[in-house]
Amino acid sequence: MNNVYSLRQRLFVLILTPLLLMALLLGYWRFTVAQTTAEELFDRSLLSAALAISRDVAISGGDALSPTTSDLISDATGGEVFYHATGPGGIYVTGYAYPPAGTVTNRADIHAPVYFEAQYRGETVRVLRIVERVAIDGVTGNATVTVWQRISDRSRFAAELALRAAGLIGVLLFTLALVVWFGVALGLRPLLDLQQAIAIRSPNDLSQIKRAIPIEAQGIVETLNRLFAKVEDSIAAHQVFISNAAHQLRNPAAAVQSMAEALQDSPTPAQRDQRIDELVAAARNSARVADQLLSMDRLRQPMPDGHTETFDLTQELRTICAEAGPSVLRHNIDFELIAPEHPVDIHGDRLFIAEAIKNLIDNALKHGGPDLTSITVDLHPDDTTAMVTVMDDGKGLSPEDSALALGRFSQVEPSEGSGLGLAIVVSVAERHDGSLVINRVDKGASVTLRLPRAK
Known part of the structure; x- marks a missing residue:
């Protein structure tokens, strides 16, 4: 089954996925920061309101709050602020009658502001209580100012900040998605142009592609x-x-x-x-x-899988020579095989190697001339290479004739052969990482096929 996918879509997903994950992390971080910011802003607004109320209580003698303080309380950071003030001796001065109660631990400095959370009319509120030294109607003592605000107002404010940030991130992501989608299309246009240029080519046109490309x-x-x-x-x-x-x-x-x-x-x-x-x-x-x-x-095609094996070249040579012997002996030519008694293992295509050796024997028989009286097949291995040499005492073959003798459809001298025998041997040798060499001898011809031994 073929997996068909668009490179444009793949790049789009690869680019936007990490950006989306980063946007989620950034959104979570921004929401946390918004909550912290809201808490700090509201706490500061409570402190400002408490200080203003305390000042007005001291100045007016507890009669009323100044318009500035009233505006500050009504315009506090997006939420309603409640307050309660008492003068020296705990006398009620102004504000709401029943402030939320909360547990305050013993403090070394009673004049330091104290924040805590409590319940007020069934809702959770954030409370600030401060104590200041004031004089009202000639009476000097501690005045307590309590201001509080609903936690839900703070949460709503934090949510608004987070939503604004999320909206901004969403708009940026959407814009970036459009830019990436159309940008990738523009970036891939040279590849599409290349595809069209190849598509309109003639099947006979195999010349090199020459055009500007990324x-x-x-x-x-x-x-x-x-x-x-x-x-x-x-x-x-x-x-x-x-x-x-x-x-x-x-x-x-x-x-x-x-x-x-x-x-x-x-x-x-x-x-x-x-x-x-x-x-x-x-x-x-x-x-x-x-x-x-x-x-x-x-031999021109790649070697198929399963066509190679490890086999004993000594035994294979005995079989080849037994089959070729009657044909050679029929021409009154001596035929000899020299091979070691022990196995000589090689790895390759048995049929091609056998055909190469048969071609060497057939080449000696066909091109030895009228003076040919003997053909010898000699196997002499070393640690890494198995060498099969076919020698004869015919009219001879020189290493200088290698180009003609080993080429396809070519012969050193005209004969009844096709000019393919030694060319096939060369191809078999190259296919098995070996070689074919024409040896220099005083009489006749000597050709050696070298094949690597099996590891």
């Missing part, structure tokens, strides 16, 4: 350019391979057709038998070329 997308474009180059090289290689394959298959096919037509016109049974043998040989050669072409094409 730095963040340069890696993608460079990867695409490398991929285009590889695809173009692969297509070109396939076209060359198909052209060469068609050329190589044309001659065997023409030979088979020619011999089949000649077989129909054979005047005698002896000639018919001879042409049948020639037709069978041509058909085998054609099949061999087709097999080599298929092998070369398979």
Whole structure:
């Protein structure tokens, strides 16, 4: 199942999610600060009101509060303020008759303001009580001023502060969301332009992408350019391979057709038998070329999973030589295998490695010339490498001829072969992190296939 998502939406969520979390934390912090601020403001307003009432009581002799004090009490920070004042001896002076009662601990300084919470008419209130030395009608003593305010008024004020902050944060978040949504769209526009530029390309156009792109997308474009180059090289290689394959298959096919037509016109049974043998040989050669072409094409593909194994190269060589021996001996050529008695384990594709060794033997048989009398297969391993050397005493092969001998569809000298035998061996060696080397010898040819040993 394919997961389809929008890069724009992904960036939108990635950017706004931490901002939203930060906004929640900021909102909680702002609400806490609002509560603290409200408490401080209301406590200060209570203190201001209490001091003003105490002053007016002392100045007016307890008759009335000044207009300024009355305005202060009525305009206190968004909530109603209640008060109660008594003169020396606890005589009622002004204010509400029954102030809220509260427990006040013993204090060293009785004139210091005291804050506490209490119940007043079924509601929780914040109370401030101060005691000051005053003289009323010639009587000097302590005057007590009590002011109080509902806690609900404070909470409402704090909630209003928090809501204002939340509204501001919400507006900022909404604005930021719009900016991010449309900003991401503008930021992704070069990628959309790049997509359109690629979409309108012809399927045959694998040239490099050359256009102004953001730095963040340069890696993608460079990867695409490398991929285009590889695809173009692969297509070109396939076209060359198909052209060469068609050329190589044309001659065997023409030979088979020619011999089949000649077989129909054979005047005698002896000639018919001879042409049948020639037709069978041509058909085998054609099949061999087709097999080599298929092998070369398979070697171009990545190695599939499960096609490799660890096996004993010594035993595999014995099997290969046992199968190739009759064909070699039929040409009156000595055939020898030199291999250690102990196992030599390697890891790889058994079928490809076996085909590579068969191609080395077949190459020695086909290109050894008329003086060929012996072919030797020698396995000599060391700690890290298994080396299979195929030697013959034929007309020889020099390391200087490596480019021609190891190339595809090329030969040092014209022969009945297709020019793919050693090229397949080279591909098998490279596929297994090995190599194929033409050795310098005094007589004949010596070719060594090196393969890493299994760990």
